[in-house]
Amino acid sequence: MKILLDTCVWFGVRTNLLAAGYDVVWSGDWSEDPGDEEILATAYREGRILVTLDKDFGELAIVRGNPHCGILRLVNLSPKEQFVVCLRVLQLYV
Template identity: 75%
Template sequence: MKILLDTCVWGGVRSELEAAGYDVIWSGEWERDPGDEEILSIAYRDGRVLITLDKDFGELAIVRRIPHRGIIRLVNLSGRQQAAVCLRVLEIYRGELVLGAIITAGLNRVRIRPFDEG
């Protein structure tokens, strides 16, 4: 599975996901921040699940109907906790993400919004 980590996600998450076999890019290494809409477009074009702390991506996907390949929004997690939660969500909810779900995940709580074509 291919992943795009938003700039706000702790950079150490990348190495932990790569060690687990994921293909990961981190926007924190880009020369400039292209903005949320472009980040979501890049993830979609490259077939990557977007992982972020920013709730604005959900609005772009749901309200503005910008296409995506699945979004994970992490909430109330330290940098070190982010990797563990990402790995758990990617393993358990892979099928939902492949179908375009938006998942909000904290340490002990996961909320899934399935893809809505309509």
């Protein structure tokens, strides 16, 4: 499964998802932040589920109708909890 982690997601989520066998890209590795629309478009082009803390992606996908392969928004979680919840949701629903 292919995942794109937004910059705001703890970097350790990437390390742990890679260890669990997921194909993970973290936008924090990019040379510059292209903005939310391009992050969502990149995830879609590459067939990746976007994982973020940012609620703006919901507006882009639902209100504006931007195409996506799925968005997982992590809310009110410590950095370490982000991985546990992300992995559990991916295992249950994807």
